[in-house]
Amino acid sequence: MTEPAPLRPGTDRDSAAWWELVRRHRLAVQRCTGCALLRFPAREYCPACRSRSWEWRDCAGTGRVAGWTVTHRAFHPAFAGQVPYTVLCVALDDGPGLRCWGRLVGAGPDALAADLPVEAVFTDAEPSLTLVDWRPAAPPH
Amino acid sequence: MGGTLRDAAAVAGVGYTPFSKDSGVSTTTLACEAILAALDDAGLGPEDIDGIATHRVGDSSPPWAVAPALGIEDQGWYLDQFGGGSVSHAVLGQAAMAVAAGVAETVVCYRAINARSEFRMGGQGRPPAGAFDLQYQAPYGLIAPVQHYALLARAHMLAYGTSHEHLGAVAVGQREKAAGNPRALKRDPITMRDYLASRWIAEPFRLLDCCLETDGACALVLTSAERARDLRRPPVNITAAAWGGGHSSYSGAGPGGIGADPTTSAAARLAPRLYAMAGLGPADVDVAELYDCFTWTVLVQLEDYGFCAKGEGGPYAASGALRIGGELPVNTHGGFLSEGYVHGINHVAEAVQQLRGEAGGRQVPGAEVALSTAQPGYVLAGTSALLLTAPR
Ligand SMILES: [Zn+2]
Numbered sequence: 073m074t075e076p077a078p079l080r081p082g083t084d085r086d087s088a089a090w091w092e093l094v095r096r097h098r099l100a101v102q103r104c105t106g107c108a109l110l111r112f113p114a115r116e117y118c119p120a121c122r123s124r125s126w127e128w129r130d131c132a133g134t135g136r137v138a139g140w141t142v143t144h145r146a147f148h149p150a151f152a153g154q155v156p157y158t159v160l161c162v163a164l165d166d167g168p169g170l171r172c173w174g175r176l177v178g179a180g181p182d183a184l185a186a187d188l189p190v191e192a193v194f195t196d197a198e199p200s201l202t203l204v205d206w207r208p209a210a211p212p213h
Numbered sequence: 214m215g216g217t218l219r220d221a222a223a224v225a226g227v228g229y230t231p232f233s234k235d236s237g238v239s240t241t242t243l244a245c246e247a248i249l250a251a252l253d254d255a256g257l258g259p260e261d262i263d264g265i266a267t268h269r270v271g272d273s274s275p276p277w278a279v280a281p282a283l284g285i286e287d288q289g290w291y292l293d294q295f296g297g298g299s300v301s302h303a304v305l306g307q308a309a310m311a312v313a314a315g316v317a318e319t320v321v322c323y324r325a326i327n328a329r330s331e332f333r334m335g336g337q338g339r340p341p342a343g344a345f346d347l348q349y350q351a352p353y354g355l356i357a358p359v360q361h362y363a364l365l366a367r368a369h370m371l372a373y374g375t376s377h378e379h380l381g382a383v384a385v386g387q388r389e390k391a392a393g394n395p396r397a398l399k400r401d402p403i404t405m406r407d408y409l410a411s412r413w414i415a416e417p418f419r420l421l422d423c424c425l426e427t428d429g430a431c432a433l434v435l436t437s438a439e440r441a442r443d444l445r446r447p448p449v450n451i452t453a454a455a456w457g458g459g460h461s462s463y464s465g466a467g468p469g470g471i472g473a474d475p476t477t478s479a480a481a482r483l484a485p486r487l488y489a490m491a492g493l494g495p496a497d498v499d500v501a502e503l504y505d506c507f508t509w510t511v512l513v514q515l516e517d518y519g520f521c522a523k524g525e526g527g528p529y530a531a532s533g534a535l536r537i538g539g540e541l542p543v544n545t546h547g548g549f550l551s552e553g554y555v556h557g558i559n560h561v562a563e564a565v566q567q568l569r570g571e572a573g574g575r576q577v578p579g580a581e582v583a584l585s586t587a588q589p590g591y592v593l594a595g596t597s598a599l600l601l602t603a604p605r
Contacts, residue, residue, distance in 0.1 A: 078352055079351045079352050079354075079356070080351075080352065081348040081349070081351065081352050082347070082348045082351070083348055084345060084348070087345075087348060087349075113345070113346065113349055138368060138371075138475070139364040139365070139367040139368035139371065139475065140364065140367055141355075141360050141363035141364050141367060141415045141416055141417075141418075142413070142415065142416040143354060143360055143414075143415045143416075144412070144413040144414060144415065144416070145414050145415070146354075147335050147354075147356050147357040147360070148354070148356055150354070151354040154354065156413075157354055159350075159353050159354060159355045159360065159364070161364050161368070161475075172349060173349055173350050173353055173355055174353055175353050175354075181416070186371035186372075197352070201352070203352050203353065205353075
């Protein structure tokens with residue numbers, strides 16, 4: 073039996089370039105060149121100063137666990153063989169208010185706690201689709 | 214504050230279809246049945262309608278199908294609002310505005326869904342249309358509302374120590390109240406042990422944290438407060454209506470503000486406007502029907518509408534305060550968790566019956582002020598709410 077195809081992101085004109093960076097294993101957010109605010113998800117206007125001038129800023133690739141859910145029921149056939157699985161909400165270390173999502177890898181949900189440090193892992197799901205997952209960060213030496 | 218909207222319009226009639234898991238009929242039929250029941254309650258007929266309003270997410274029958282089905286050639290003012298639970302009360306508020314502005318005299322508001330037998334909200338990962346955040350979530354299997362709210366509930370647990378038992382107190386307490394509601398789909402009592410034994414859907418939510426996917430419809434007739442006094446039933450005034458509060462999902466985080474904290478909902482911004490329009494405060498509310506797609510939304514709204522301090526929603530619910538006879542009876546009909554899920558309007562209908570004093574075994578004695586609320590702003594932006602007052 074073949075695995076059902078993963079759900080595609082359904083990119084838009086604001087986000088397509090971000091997904092292309094992920095495909096090249098770069099995790100980035102936008103940096104406003106007017107007021108330096110970092111923002112994610114991708115959008116054209118800065119919500120603070122309304123500038124349309126911005127650049128990509130590579131992230132540290134680290135963050136803190138802000139929430140998680142362990143899903144026991146497949147809500148789409150693509151995930152039928154994967155339950156239970158854990159999705160994290162991660163607060164990026166790069167700045168306040170930057171949150172993204174991804175699977176927990178390299179550990180089970182019992183390892184999770186508030187503000188647990190995690191690091192990004194790029195998962196090549198298909199040749200044209202890379203996803204950003206998260207694993208508990210290695211303890212500092 | 215309040216301008217001409219405050220107390221300008223009143224609810225003159227309430228109507229329901231039975232609630233079920235399979236209505237066997239179309240949403241147009243459900244809408245017609247609920248509307249005719251509401252008109253009958255008000256002592257009016259379809260010929261009296263000059264306004265019709267609903268909301269939907271591609272899952273229901275629109276005004277331009279329902280009005281002709283009732284033989285209404287010119288439906289007058291109409292509203293076919295896009296959106297789910299977060300706009301449920303905005304529909305009523307806008308109908309009240311149409312009445313206050315003299316654009317329409319008698320507006321019927323309805324919501325009709327076959328949410329179990331046809332269009333299941335989380336079914337097959339069907340996304341809310343226009344939810345642009347979803348592209349960052351769906352590939353990871355984060356697709357259904359229960360998962361989004363589970364993440365929010367977890368964040369609240371981490372920040373404030375909210376416990377599984379706090380969530381369970383909402384589920385158990387609402388089932389207790391549903392026992393007094395003949396319309397409720399679930400009336401058999403449940404215990405905390407039953408709650409804790411129910412199966413996981415998306416942790417921290419169990420089956421009993423989730424609302425009942427329901428087939429059914431509900432309708433309300435609005436007219437001017439003045440005209441309502443001459444109709445069949447005692448009028449319940451729409452004393453205040455408010456909209457908005459901003460985006461409060463995880464990715465809505467702008468440069469600080471409420472959007473940056475997922476444990477606070479859009480209701481925190483909306484509540485002061487709502488209370489100011491009415492000239493009332495949380496202490497004046499005798500009964501509250503709080504949007505309960507999942508147990509946790511009740512807890513966050515108890516905080517954000519000012520009934521307890523931030524983070525205290527869980528202990529407040531567990532204290533027994535939400536019972537009939539408690540400090541703040543909440544979801545007296547059993548809510549979406551036990552009565553059924555008509556996406557918000559059945560909360561307003563219950564508030565009206567409480568203020569008319571006709572809620573029977575679940576009546577809050579002497580209830581004069583009711584708060585009824587929409588989905589508190591997660592998933593899609595903003596929320597909406599009403600303050601209603603009893604006939605004088
Ligand atoms: Zn800027």
